[in-house]
Amino acid sequence: MNCKEIEELAPLYLSGEMEEDRKVLFHTHLAECRSCAQQMERLSAMDARLRKALCAGLPEAGALERSVSRQIAQKRAEWWQLIAAVAAVLLIIAVLNYGIFRPGPGARLFMEVTRDHRQEVIEHQPRRWRSGPSEIEELAARYQLRDVAALAPAGYRLEHAKMCGLDGQPALHLVYTNGVQEVSLFVRSRTGGNRGISATSAGDVRLASFQNDRIQLIAAGGASGDCLRFVRFAASVL
Amino acid sequence: MPEAPRLLRFARRLTGEMHAADDLVQETLLRAWRNFRQFQEGSSARAWCYRIMLNTFYGQGRKVRAMPATVPLEDRILVGATSPGIENVEISQALDALPAEHRTVLLLGVVEGFTCREVSEILSVPIGTVMSRLSRARQSLREKLSQSEKVIP
Numbered sequence: 010m011n012c013k014e015i016e017e018l019a020p021l022y023l024s025g026e027m028e029e030d031r032k033v034l035f036h037t038h039l040a041e042c043r044s045c046a047q048q049m050e051r052l053s054a055m056d057a058r059l060r061k062a063l064c065a066g067l068p069e070a071g072a073l074e075r076s077v078s079r080q081i082a083q084k085r086a087e088w089w090q091l092i093a094a095v096a097a098v099l100l101i102i103a104v105l106n107y108g109i110f111r112p113g114p115g116a117r118l119f120m121e122v123t124r125d126h127r128q129e130v131i132e133h134q135p136r137r138w139r140s141g142p143s144e145i146e147e148l149a150a151r152y153q154l155r156d157v158a159a160l161a162p163a164g165y166r167l168e169h170a171k172m173c174g175l176d177g178q179p180a181l182h183l184v185y186t187n188g189v190q191e192v193s194l195f196v197r198s199r200t201g202g203n204r205g206i207s208a209t210s211a212g213d214v215r216l217a218s219f220q221n222d223r224i225q226l227i228a229a230g231g232a233s234g235d236c237l238r239f240v241r242f243a244a245s246v247l
Numbered sequence: 248m249p250e251a252p253r254l255l256r257f258a259r260r261l262t263g264e265m266h267a268a269d270d271l272v273q274e275t276l277l278r279a280w281r282n283f284r285q286f287q288e289g290s291s292a293r294a295w296c297y298r299i300m301l302n303t304f305y306g307q308g309r310k311v312r313a314m315p316a317t318v319p320l321e322d323r324i325l326v327g328a329t330s331p332g333i334e335n336v337e338i339s340q341a342l343d344a345l346p347a348e349h350r351t352v353l354l355l356g357v358v359e360g361f362t363c364r365e366v367s368e369i370l371s372v373p374i375g376t377v378m379s380r381l382s383r384a385r386q387s388l389r390e391k392l393s394q395s396e397k398v399i400p
Contacts, residue, residue, distance in 0.1 A: 020381040026362045052385055055392070056357045059342065062335035063358045067252035068259065073269055074251045077276045084277075 010038045015045045022049070023056060121175050122193070122216075122229050125182075140169040148172060148181050152196050152224050160226075161185040162242040165192065175227075176200075185239075192231035192239055199225050206244060208237050219244040250296055251276065253359065257297065260354055261304055275300040294365040297355065301369065341391035349384035356381055 010018075015038055021027045022035055039046045128134045139145050142158065148170055149157045158167040165185040173182045173195075180197035199220055208217040217236035218227045221244075228239040254275060258268035278299050279286075286295055342350055355366045356377070363381065367374040 016382065017378065019385075020356070020363050020378040024356060024362045026364065051389065055385065055389060058334070058338055059353065059357050059388075062338045063256075063260070063342075063354075065335075068255045070251035070255045070272070073255060073272055077251075077273055077280075080273070080277060081280055 010034045012038075012042060012045055015039070015042070015049075019049065019052060023052060122195070125173050125175075136171045136173070138169040138171045142167075145170040145183070149183075149196070152181060152198070154196065154224075157183055157196075160194065160243040160246055161192075162238055165239075190231045190235065192235055193229045194239060194243065195227040195229070197225055197227075199223055206237070206240055219247075221247065250293055253293075254296060254300060257354065257359060258300060258304075260358075261300075271300060271304055274303050278303060290368065291365055294361060294369050297359070297361070298369045298371075301351075338388075338392065341388055344391055345384060345387055348380060349387055352377060352380045353384045353388065 015035065018027065018031070018035065022032070027035060039049060129136050139148065145157060145167065146155065149155065154160075157170070160183070161167065164187045166187075168184045168186045168191070170181060170183045173180055175195055175197055178197050178200065180195045183194040183196065185192045185194065199222065202220065204220050204222070206217065206219045208215065215233070215236045216227060216229050217240045218225060219240040220226075226240055226243050226247075228236040228243075230236070231239070251272065254272050255268060258271040258275075259265065262268045262271055275296060279296055282299075286292065342353060345353070351370070352366060355361045355369060356363065361369065363374050363377045366381075367377045370377065
């Protein structure tokens with residue numbers, strides 16, 4: 010190592026970053042060159058003097074740290090408030106969308122009837138069907154109905170009955186058959202809306218309903234026109 | 248925030264004003280918190296904080312401080328955290344008289360104790376540049392000190 014290299018590498022030596030093998034060569038030169046040795050002593054002493062002058066003590070930063078911690082906590086809180094506000098807006102949009110696009114009452118009944126049928130037949134969730142006439146009459150009494158077997162038009166007989174949920178409301182599900190077709194008649198408390206008979210359809214599924222002051226009857230299934238025929242007949246009996 | 252006192256000491260040297268130094272440290276720590284994801288694991292967190300501070304300070308369009316000679320001695324001691332004593336004030340004045348580039352490498356490499364590699368990361372310059380700046384800065388400081396020693400009887 011020569012004097013020029015010593016001068017160039019001095020910063021690494023003074024900062025303590027010099028690798029060991031290089032340091033050996035560095036020290037060897039200093040031992041042989043009085044001028045470089047003196048220069049390194051001077052620089053080292055000046056560094057120490059600078060540190061002594063400027064590192065007398067660390068300033069008190071407690072208040073500053075507390076202030077920064079407070080600001081961070083505040084910014085975190087603002088962040089959560091922002092998230093909450095965005096969530097609230099999304100919720101309002103979802104509610105408004107539901108209000109605008111939610112299915113109408115007829116479509117909701119279709120969905121409920123289809124879901125109930127799917128659960129029982131496809132997902133094998135057996136329902137507690139009653140087929141004894143006295144048991145069925147007991148269920149019908151909840152709706153102040155008697156002789157529900159007589160609600161069906163000629164050719165149909167009452168097969169069995171059960172309680173189910175329809176559009177969030179309990180309903181009596183009566184099943185009639187003519188040996189080939191089955192028709193479901195749902196009985197539930199009146200939900201409002203127009204009295205009398207109405208019919209609706211979605212694709213090849215048809216629903217017909219009749220409503221008086223007290224109850225609503227909904228017929229589903231059977232051959233074309235059977236639903237309407239069913240509710241008309243039931244309405245005349247009631 | 249174990250680095251806050253050291254950062255404050257450095258900021259006071261950098262700005263030359265107590266309140267400006269407080270503001271600079273606050274801004275530095277908040278930026279460090281906000282940009283923590285950018286911190287590369289394995290590198291020095293302390294060096295990263297100093298880098299943020301220097302970027303913040305120079306990014307604010309501030310001119311590099313040259314502490315006016317009219318600042319009373321007590322204020323200098325307070326602002327620069329200089330130990331009392333004529334020798335200490337002398338070297339502090341000599342440091343202040345250096346160009347900013349030299350003063351910064353001396354403050355980082357000697358006073359704050361960063362290695363040349365860390366200073367190169369803080370200033371985003373090659374390590375060779377840091378080494379030559381440090382050599383020139385030490386040489387200039389030595390010249391300033393020898394001038395003032397000649398003046399003092």
